[in-house]
Amino acid sequence: MTRWCSPRLLVVLSWLACALVAAGVLLLVCFLVVRGGHLLRSELLFGHVPPVDAVFGGQPVFQGIWPALVGTLWLVVGAAAMAIPVGLLAGVHLAESGRGGRLDALIRLGVDLLAGVPSIIMGLFGFGLILMLRRTLLPDANTSLLLAMICLALLVLPYVVKTTEAALAGLPPSLQVSGPALGLTRWQALLHIKLPAARGGILGGVILAVGRIAEDTAVILMTGVAANTGLPGSLTGKFQALPFDIYYLAAEYQGPADLERAFGTALTLLLFTGSLLVLARVVHRKLELQEGRDS
Amino acid sequence: MIAREFGGSSIRLEGLNVQAQGRTVLQDVELEFAAGRTHVVVGPSGSGKTTLLRSINRLNELYPGYSVTGDVWVPGHGDDHSVYGGGYPVEELRRRVGMVFQNPNVLPVTIRENFMIPLRATDGGGRDDREARMLEALAEVQLLDEVRDRLHESATRLSGGQQQRLCLARALALRPAALLLDEPTANLDFRATGHIEGLIGDLKQRYILVVVSHSLAQAERIADRVVLLQDGRVTLDEAVATRDEAARVMEEVRSTV
Numbered sequence: 001m002t003r004w005c006s007p008r009l010l011v012v013l014s015w016l017a018c019a020l021v022a023a024g025v026l027l028l029v030c031f032l033v034v035r036g037g038h039l040l041r042s043e044l045l046f047g048h049v050p051p052v053d054a055v056f057g058g059q060p061v062f063q064g065i066w067p068a069l070v071g072t073l074w075l076v077v078g079a080a081a082m083a084i085p086v087g088l089l090a091g092v093h094l095a096e097s098g099r100g101g102r103l104d105a106l107i108r109l110g111v112d113l114l115a116g117v118p119s120i121i122m123g124l125f126g127f128g129l130i131l132m133l134r135r136t137l138l139p140d141a142n143t144s145l146l147l148a149m150i151c152l153a154l155l156v157l158p159y160v161v162k163t164t165e166a167a168l169a170g171l172p173p174s175l176q177v178s179g180p181a182l183g184l185t186r187w188q189a190l191l192h193i194k195l196p197a198a199r200g201g202i203l204g205g206v207i208l209a210v211g212r213i214a215e216d217t218a219v220i221l222m223t224g225v226a227a228n229t230g231l232p233g234s235l236t237g238k239f240q241a242l243p244f245d246i247y248y249l250a251a252e253y254q255g256p257a258d259l260e261r262a263f264g265t266a267l268t269l270l271l272f273t274g275s276l277l278v279l280a281r282v283v284h285r286k287l288e289l290q291e292g293r294d295s
Numbered sequence: 296m297i298a299r300e301f302g303g304s305s306i307r308l309e310g311l312n313v314q315a316q317g318r319t320v321l322q323d324v325e326l327e328f329a330a331g332r333t334h335v336v337v338g339p340s341g342s343g344k345t346t347l348l349r350s351i352n353r354l355n356e357l358y359p360g361y362s363v364t365g366d367v368w369v370p371g372h373g374d375d376h377s378v379y380g381g382g383y384p385v386e387e388l389r390r391r392v393g394m395v396f397q398n399p400n401v402l403p404v405t406i407r408e409n410f411m412i413p414l415r416a417t418d419g420g421g422r423d424d425r426e427a428r429m430l431e432a433l434a435e436v437q438l439l440d441e442v443r444d445r446l447h448e449s450a451t452r453l454s455g456g457q458q459q460r461l462c463l464a465r466a467l468a469l470r471p472a473a474l475l476l477d478e479p480t481a482n483l484d485f486r487a488t489g490h491i492e493g494l495i496g497d498l499k500q501r502y503i504l505v506v507v508s509h510s511l512a513q514a515e516r517i518a519d520r521v522v523l524l525q526d527g528r529v530t531l532d533e534a535v536a537t538r539d540e541a542a543r544v545m546e547e548v549r550s551t552v
Contacts, residue, residue, distance in 0.1 A: 174400035177354065178400045180354065181400075182412075182416075182466070183386045183389040183469060184412075184413060185416075192415075197403055
């Protein structure tokens with residue numbers, strides 16, 4: 001080793017890199033808080049409509065981002081409900097099949113290709129799908145909330161597959177033989193030993209996927225997002241979503257107040273994904289505690 | 296199910312050959328391990344010691360490319376069962392023939408769950424019965440007093456020696472007929488090693504005990520019978536009744552290896 005990469009230098013560089021990351025995050029959050037923090041009031045969400053009426057009374061909100069928040073929530077729930085079960089099972093299959101056969105190699109290739117698809121292409125795919133459906137089976141088909149969910153689910157599917165597979169395959173060898181050595185069937189070993197041990201890694205993939213669903217703009221841009229449509233009425237209707245609202249407000253603002261609202265919306269989106277992260281942590285902790293009490 | 300009467304409880308390896316990826320790992324192994332004695336298998340690394348143990352409970356099958364000819368007989372409840380003759384469920388075999396590894400493989404859950412997961416999965420009776428089995432097994436490895444008040448704590452917080460005894464107890468809770476110990480003290484300090492060796496002396500009364508050891512000194516201390524493996528063949532197989540005999544046999548082993 002030359003004097004250039006002495007251990008001390010490496011330590012200093014590592015610290016600098018960490019500081020850089022922390023500074024970046026801090027700068028971003030501070031910027032958003034300074035520009036949009038004062039807007040975090042019910043007015044940002046609901047405009048001039050009383051919150052209770054907007055949430056429970058179904059009174060339409062035009063000046064606030066409440067419809068976009070609900071739209072994003074729908075997208076997250078819908079796309080995650082499609083992508084997570086499929087991704088989990090596929091990841092388990094790939095991890096358990098070992099080297100596997102030709103079919104598994106094909107699946108792996110498919111997952112890799114899917115992971116490399118840019119989100120705008122995924123949006124175009126959804127758009128093209130609707131065009132094709134209109135010409136053939138469903139002349140009335142249109143871009144919609146459901147289509148956006150499907151395309152977003154496809155977009156994040158590889159995250160879930162790959163993190164699940166990696167979390168299971170990365171378990172220590174001693175843990176891999178523990179189940180069989182105790183007389184557990186393969187399925188029991190997976191269910192009672194491997195999956196619980198890999199839970200942290202799998203949860204990481206799910207969080208990544210959910211965050212990606214919430215923030216993606218390109219896919220929904222091509223598959224049915226709109227401005228000022230109000231709360232999503234049905235799965236086949238248009239919808240609003242936070243990332244598109246940010247884009248729309250920032251691109252077409254009429255005055256400084258609109259731009260400010262874009263910052264407020266951005267902060268809301270950040271808080272939304274942040275609280276999902278916290279929620280995941282809490283669930284994880286709860287599960288661990290429960291395990292301690294269980295007998 | 297192929298079963299036959301042997302009139303005693305022992306594990307018998309008959310004409311056992313094991314190949315891994317086309318390479319011969321074990322050749323024409325004929326051995327009988329009976330209860331009441333500590334059998335210690337020694338030999339240079341790569342001589343097939345671990346493969347020998349794993350061919351008794353079919354653990355080699357977890358790795359690709361293993362093939363076996365010949366057979367192994369293990370005592371069931373009453374009759375002996377053919378391991379490779381087909382018909383004896385592998386899960387049942389692995390409960391009857393418990394195994395402890397070089398690295399204590401406690402599950403990253405609580406001490407209690409380390410017992411409950413396998414007991415629940417393998418029908419270890421009702422809730423009270425499972426609890427009783429756990430306490431009994433912990434007492435058997437002299438761990439109960441140390442962990443009685445921390446059964447709900449993570450097993451990974453135990454010391455290395457305690458973890459290894461936990462693994463031993465976990466295998467015992469499944470009521471095995473035999474125990475296979477694969478270098479059980481290789482990663483322990485001398486005190487924990489002494490503890491495990493003492494336990495081995497106890498357990499041999501009730502279980503068929505086969506220990507693979509990397510240490511000839513340890514073999515000299517605990518063995519009632521020494522089996523030497525070289526290049527997959529049994530080149531020495533001698534019972535030792537006294538410490539003097541043990542010393543003589545180990546001298547012989549040292550001169551051949």
